[in-house]
Amino acid sequence: MALSYVGRHLIRRTHVTLGLPCRRGGAVYGSGYRAEEEEIRQKLQGFPGGSINLVKQESGIAVMTISNPARMNAFSGTMMLELHDRVSELEEWTEGKGLIVRGDAGTFCSGSDLNAVRAIADPQEGMKMCMFMQNALTRLLRLPLISVAVVEGKALGGGSELTTACDFRLMATDSEIRFVHKHMGLVPGWGGAARLVRIVGSQNALKLLGGAQKVDPAYGERIGLSDGTVDPLEGAALEAAEQWLSGFTKGPAPVIRAVKKVVVSGRELPLEDALRTEREVFGTVWGGPANLEALARKAKHK
Numbered sequence: 001m002a003l004s005y006v007g008r009h010l011i012r013r014t015h016v017t018l019g020l021p022c023r024r025g026g027a028v029y030g031s032g033y034r035a036e037e038e039e040i041r042q043k044l045q046g047f048p049g050g051s052i053n054l055v056k057q058e059s060g061i062a063v064m065t066i067s068n069p070a071r072m073n074a075f076s077g078t079m080m081l082e083l084h085d086r087v088s089e090l091e092e093w094t095e096g097k098g099l100i101v102r103g104d105a106g107t108f109c110s111g112s113d114l115n116a117v118r119a120i121a122d123p124q125e126g127m128k129m130c131m132f133m134q135n136a137l138t139r140l141l142r143l144p145l146i147s148v149a150v151v152e153g154k155a156l157g158g159g160s161e162l163t164t165a166c167d168f169r170l171m172a173t174d175s176e177i178r179f180v181h182k183h184m185g186l187v188p189g190w191g192g193a194a195r196l197v198r199i200v201g202s203q204n205a206l207k208l209l210g211g212a213q214k215v216d217p218a219y220g221e222r223i224g225l226s227d228g229t230v231d232p233l234e235g236a237a238l239e240a241a242e243q244w245l246s247g248f249t250k251g252p253a254p255v256i257r258a259v260k261k262v263v264v265s266g267r268e269l270p271l272e273d274a275l276r277t278e279r280e281v282f283g284t285v286w287g288g289p290a291n292l293e294a295l296a297r298k299a300k301h302k
């Protein structure tokens with residue numbers, strides 16, 4: 001596999017299984033999977049409720065809210081569809097620098113809507129839903145935006161997997177992240193296991209998945225799952241997250257986006273491809289307005 005950027009899109013170059021030359025938008029599965037995607041889209045339409053709300057702010061930080069309060073922000077079928085749409089919207093947002101992912105009404109997300117899970121018990125259909133969510137969450141993580149999940153209340157099952165599709169996680173003092181999959185007779189299927197291993201290492205990932213362990217903020221920070229603890233008081237967690245994130249998004253969008261692009265390629269590509277991508281991204285900022293301005297003001301880094 002080789003991934004590289006063409007314009008602002010991360011593409012996968014080899015598609016031996018699907019015979020495709022390239023793929024748009026950082027998706028895992030390309031057009032060879034379109035028929036199956038259409039099938040699962042139809043199915044997901046049958047499980048309505050809740051919404052995924054996106055506010056793109058002038059600061060360059062967008063806030064995406066998972067909202068289905070009657071079901072602790074569980075993902076209904078239509079919310080899965082909406083997640084795809086919101087990620088597409090963010091892929092087109094060229095002024096964007098940062099993204100906060102949060103849950104509505106003081107809790108993060110309790111995973112898949114169990115009503116939908118019960119109705120999609122067939123393994124083939126389950127795998128299609130899993131591919132659909134893997135696609136959405138992979139594209140979310142590959143956005144050229146620095147992203148943070150703000151966990152208030154509980155992030156369970158698919159909700160815990162969603163937190164790993166962000167670059168960082170902040171936890172409110174009384175919150176928990178819990179990969180409850182084992183207790184459901186499952187393993188993560190939204191890409192959460194692959195991402196978790198990269199975040200906390202295989203030993204810790206095995207403990208979290210094998211023991212379905214509760215991760216509180218202190219444990220989260222100790223193993224590197226959480227990047228900081230925030231105040232859970234109403235509104236305060238979001239405000240604290242915005243402030244925390246602005247420490248990384250301060251500056252011109254092209255530079256911040258370039259930072260995220262070289263980190264994604266470094267994380268995902270074999271070294272030679274990562275080096276090539278880094279050179280290409282470097283070329284987009286070298287001699288650019290921010291670079292020239294810094295040279296003119298003889299910037300010192302004391």
Ligand SMILES: CC[C@H](C(=O)O)C(=O)SCCNC(=O)CCNC(=O)[C@H](O)C(C)(C)COP(=O)(O)OP(=O)(O)OC[C@H]1O[C@@H](n2cnc3c(N)ncnc32)[C@H](O)[C@@H]1OP(=O)(O)O
Nearest residue numbers: 070071072074110111112113114115156157158181184186
């Ligand atoms: C495992 C992976 C899989 C995947 O797709 O990959 C999943 O994500 S399956 C879902 C995994 N999540 C769960 O199993 C959560 C089960 N629910 C709970 O443990 C509790 O409800 C909890 C801890 C989230 C909240 O407990 P609390 O006592 O505070 O509130 P209630 O239990 O009264 O919940 C309020 C209301 O929300 C409904 N609810 C909660 N989670 C879900 C869910 N995932 N799907 C559908 N509905 C959910 C719960 O049933 C209550 O509704 P009510 O009508 O009042 O019964």
